[in-house]
Amino acid sequence: MSTKCDRRRGEFLLSAAASIGAVLSASALASLIAGCESDTTKPSTTGQMVQFDVSTEPALANVGGVVKRTFGSNNGGMPVFIVRMGETSFVVLSSRCSHDECEVGLPAQQNGALVCPCHRAEFDPKTGTQTKPPSGRGPTGPLQRFSATFDPQTNILAITF
Ligand code: FES
Structure with missing residues:
Protein backbone atom coordinates (compact mmCIF):
# COMPACT_ATOMS: atom_id res chain seq x y z
CA MET A 1 0.00 0.00 0.00
CA SER A 2 1.33 3.44 -0.94
CA THR A 3 1.56 6.10 1.79
CA LYS A 4 1.55 9.86 1.40
CA CYS A 5 5.26 9.82 2.20
CA ASP A 6 5.86 7.27 -0.59
CA ARG A 7 3.88 9.36 -3.05
CA ARG A 8 5.68 12.56 -2.06
CA ARG A 9 9.05 10.84 -2.34
CA GLY A 10 8.17 9.54 -5.80
CA GLU A 11 6.83 12.90 -6.94
CA PHE A 12 9.94 14.62 -5.64
CA LEU A 13 12.27 12.20 -7.39
CA LEU A 14 10.46 12.54 -10.71
CA SER A 15 10.35 16.32 -10.39
CA ALA A 16 14.02 16.57 -9.44
CA ALA A 17 15.17 14.31 -12.27
CA ALA A 18 12.99 16.12 -14.81
CA SER A 19 14.03 19.62 -13.79
CA ILE A 20 17.77 19.08 -13.54
CA GLY A 21 18.07 16.33 -16.12
CA ALA A 22 20.34 14.41 -13.83
CA VAL A 23 20.38 11.09 -12.06
CA LEU A 24 20.40 11.24 -8.28
CA SER A 25 23.32 9.59 -6.54
CA ALA A 26 22.85 6.53 -4.34
CA SER A 27 23.62 8.59 -1.23
CA ALA A 28 20.94 11.15 -2.14
CA LEU A 29 18.38 8.37 -2.59
CA ALA A 30 19.37 6.81 0.74
CA SER A 31 18.99 10.19 2.43
CA LEU A 32 15.47 10.65 1.02
CA ILE A 33 14.42 7.18 2.11
CA ALA A 34 15.85 7.64 5.62
CA GLY A 35 14.06 10.99 5.91
CA CYS A 36 10.69 9.35 5.35
CA GLU A 37 11.42 6.38 7.60
CA SER A 38 12.12 8.73 10.51
CA ASP A 39 8.93 10.70 9.91
CA THR A 40 7.46 11.38 13.36
CA THR A 41 4.02 12.31 12.04
CA LYS A 42 2.95 8.75 11.24
CA PRO A 43 -0.43 7.81 12.76
CA SER A 44 -0.27 5.94 16.00
CA THR A 45 -2.73 3.38 17.31
CA THR A 46 -0.50 1.78 19.91
CA GLY A 47 -3.11 0.98 22.54
CA GLN A 48 -0.96 2.83 25.04
S1 FES B 1 -6.32 21.46 4.85
FE1 FES B 1 -4.65 20.68 3.76
S2 FES B 1 -3.37 19.83 5.27
FE2 FES B 1 -5.09 20.58 6.35
Whole structure:
Protein backbone atom coordinates (compact mmCIF):
# COMPACT_ATOMS: atom_id res chain seq x y z
CA MET A 1 0.00 0.00 0.00
CA SER A 2 1.33 3.44 -0.94
CA THR A 3 1.56 6.10 1.79
CA LYS A 4 1.55 9.86 1.40
CA CYS A 5 5.26 9.82 2.20
CA ASP A 6 5.86 7.27 -0.59
CA ARG A 7 3.88 9.36 -3.05
CA ARG A 8 5.68 12.56 -2.06
CA ARG A 9 9.05 10.84 -2.34
CA GLY A 10 8.17 9.54 -5.80
CA GLU A 11 6.83 12.90 -6.94
CA PHE A 12 9.94 14.62 -5.64
CA LEU A 13 12.27 12.20 -7.39
CA LEU A 14 10.46 12.54 -10.71
CA SER A 15 10.35 16.32 -10.39
CA ALA A 16 14.02 16.57 -9.44
CA ALA A 17 15.17 14.31 -12.27
CA ALA A 18 12.99 16.12 -14.81
CA SER A 19 14.03 19.62 -13.79
CA ILE A 20 17.77 19.08 -13.54
CA GLY A 21 18.07 16.33 -16.12
CA ALA A 22 20.34 14.41 -13.83
CA VAL A 23 20.38 11.09 -12.06
CA LEU A 24 20.40 11.24 -8.28
CA SER A 25 23.32 9.59 -6.54
CA ALA A 26 22.85 6.53 -4.34
CA SER A 27 23.62 8.59 -1.23
CA ALA A 28 20.94 11.15 -2.14
CA LEU A 29 18.38 8.37 -2.59
CA ALA A 30 19.37 6.81 0.74
CA SER A 31 18.99 10.19 2.43
CA LEU A 32 15.47 10.65 1.02
CA ILE A 33 14.42 7.18 2.11
CA ALA A 34 15.85 7.64 5.62
CA GLY A 35 14.06 10.99 5.91
CA CYS A 36 10.69 9.35 5.35
CA GLU A 37 11.42 6.38 7.60
CA SER A 38 12.12 8.73 10.51
CA ASP A 39 8.93 10.70 9.91
CA THR A 40 7.46 11.38 13.36
CA THR A 41 4.02 12.31 12.04
CA LYS A 42 2.95 8.75 11.24
CA PRO A 43 -0.43 7.81 12.76
CA SER A 44 -0.27 5.94 16.00
CA THR A 45 -2.73 3.38 17.31
CA THR A 46 -0.50 1.78 19.91
CA GLY A 47 -3.11 0.98 22.54
CA GLN A 48 -0.96 2.83 25.04
CA MET A 49 -2.91 4.56 27.82
CA VAL A 50 -1.89 7.87 29.34
CA GLN A 51 -3.42 9.64 32.32
CA PHE A 52 -4.05 13.36 32.25
CA ASP A 53 -5.06 15.40 35.31
CA VAL A 54 -7.80 17.66 33.96
CA SER A 55 -7.63 19.92 37.06
CA THR A 56 -4.19 21.16 35.95
CA GLU A 57 -5.76 22.91 32.96
CA PRO A 58 -7.87 26.00 33.79
CA ALA A 59 -9.16 26.05 30.20
CA LEU A 60 -10.88 22.71 30.87
CA ALA A 61 -12.70 23.91 34.00
CA ASN A 62 -15.78 24.82 31.95
CA VAL A 63 -17.82 22.89 29.41
CA GLY A 64 -16.65 23.82 25.91
CA GLY A 65 -13.04 24.34 26.98
CA VAL A 66 -10.34 23.04 24.62
CA VAL A 67 -6.61 22.51 25.09
CA LYS A 68 -3.94 21.05 22.85
CA ARG A 69 -1.39 18.72 24.43
CA THR A 70 1.35 16.37 23.27
CA PHE A 71 1.89 13.01 24.99
CA GLY A 72 5.35 11.90 23.97
CA SER A 73 5.38 9.87 20.78
CA ASN A 74 1.67 9.06 20.95
CA ASN A 75 -0.28 10.26 17.90
CA GLY A 76 3.02 10.23 16.03
CA GLY A 77 4.37 12.94 18.32
CA MET A 78 1.66 15.40 17.28
CA PRO A 79 -0.64 17.07 19.84
CA VAL A 80 -4.23 16.09 20.53
CA PHE A 81 -7.18 18.34 21.31
CA ILE A 82 -8.87 17.65 24.64
CA VAL A 83 -12.39 19.06 24.62
CA ARG A 84 -14.68 19.22 27.66
CA MET A 85 -18.13 18.19 26.46
CA GLY A 86 -19.87 18.04 29.84
CA GLU A 87 -19.22 17.81 33.56
CA THR A 88 -17.84 14.29 33.16
CA SER A 89 -17.36 13.84 29.42
CA PHE A 90 -14.43 14.68 27.16
CA VAL A 91 -13.50 14.19 23.52
CA VAL A 92 -9.88 13.65 22.42
CA LEU A 93 -9.04 14.36 18.76
CA SER A 94 -5.82 14.21 16.79
CA SER A 95 -4.49 17.54 15.52
CA ARG A 96 -3.25 15.78 12.36
CA CYS A 97 -5.27 17.11 9.42
CA SER A 98 -7.01 14.43 7.38
CA HIS A 99 -6.04 16.23 4.17
CA ASP A 100 -2.26 16.39 4.17
CA GLU A 101 -1.24 15.95 7.81
CA CYS A 102 -0.62 19.59 8.79
CA GLU A 103 -1.20 20.42 12.44
CA VAL A 104 -4.72 21.78 12.97
CA GLY A 105 -5.02 24.81 15.26
CA LEU A 106 -7.11 25.68 18.32
CA PRO A 107 -10.41 27.52 17.76
CA ALA A 108 -10.08 31.29 17.45
CA GLN A 109 -13.08 31.70 19.78
CA GLN A 110 -15.13 29.57 22.17
CA ASN A 111 -17.18 26.96 20.28
CA GLY A 112 -15.34 27.90 17.08
CA ALA A 113 -14.07 25.41 14.53
CA LEU A 114 -10.66 23.75 14.58
CA VAL A 115 -8.92 25.21 11.52
CA CYS A 116 -6.05 23.79 9.52
CA PRO A 117 -3.56 26.53 8.57
CA CYS A 118 -2.42 24.78 5.37
CA HIS A 119 -5.55 24.71 3.20
CA ARG A 120 -8.18 26.04 5.64
CA ALA A 121 -10.14 22.84 6.25
CA GLU A 122 -12.34 23.15 9.33
CA PHE A 123 -13.40 20.55 11.88
CA ASP A 124 -16.10 20.38 14.58
CA PRO A 125 -14.32 20.30 17.97
CA LYS A 126 -17.12 18.18 19.46
CA THR A 127 -16.84 15.34 16.95
CA GLY A 128 -13.84 15.89 14.67
CA THR A 129 -16.17 15.94 11.65
CA GLN A 130 -14.89 17.99 8.75
CA THR A 131 -17.25 20.96 8.39
CA LYS A 132 -15.35 22.69 5.56
CA PRO A 133 -13.15 20.87 3.03
CA PRO A 134 -9.63 22.01 2.15
CA SER A 135 -9.60 25.00 -0.20
CA GLY A 136 -10.45 23.92 -3.75
CA ARG A 137 -10.83 20.26 -2.79
CA GLY A 138 -13.49 17.82 -1.68
CA PRO A 139 -13.98 16.50 1.86
CA THR A 140 -11.10 14.46 3.23
CA GLY A 141 -12.63 13.00 6.38
CA PRO A 142 -12.74 13.63 10.11
CA LEU A 143 -9.93 14.05 12.62
CA GLN A 144 -8.93 10.80 14.30
CA ARG A 145 -10.69 10.36 17.65
CA PHE A 146 -9.10 8.57 20.61
CA SER A 147 -10.95 6.73 23.36
CA ALA A 148 -11.02 8.59 26.67
CA THR A 149 -12.51 7.77 30.08
CA PHE A 150 -12.90 10.36 32.84
CA ASP A 151 -12.90 9.63 36.58
CA PRO A 152 -14.66 12.53 38.36
CA GLN A 153 -13.30 11.38 41.74
CA THR A 154 -9.70 11.92 40.72
CA ASN A 155 -10.11 14.33 37.76
CA ILE A 156 -8.03 11.91 35.70
CA LEU A 157 -8.77 11.50 32.01
CA ALA A 158 -7.42 8.19 30.71
CA ILE A 159 -6.65 8.43 26.99
CA THR A 160 -5.99 5.34 24.89
CA PHE A 161 -3.85 5.90 21.79
S1 FES B 1 -3.37 19.83 5.27
FE1 FES B 1 -5.09 20.58 6.35
S2 FES B 1 -6.32 21.46 4.85
FE2 FES B 1 -4.65 20.68 3.76
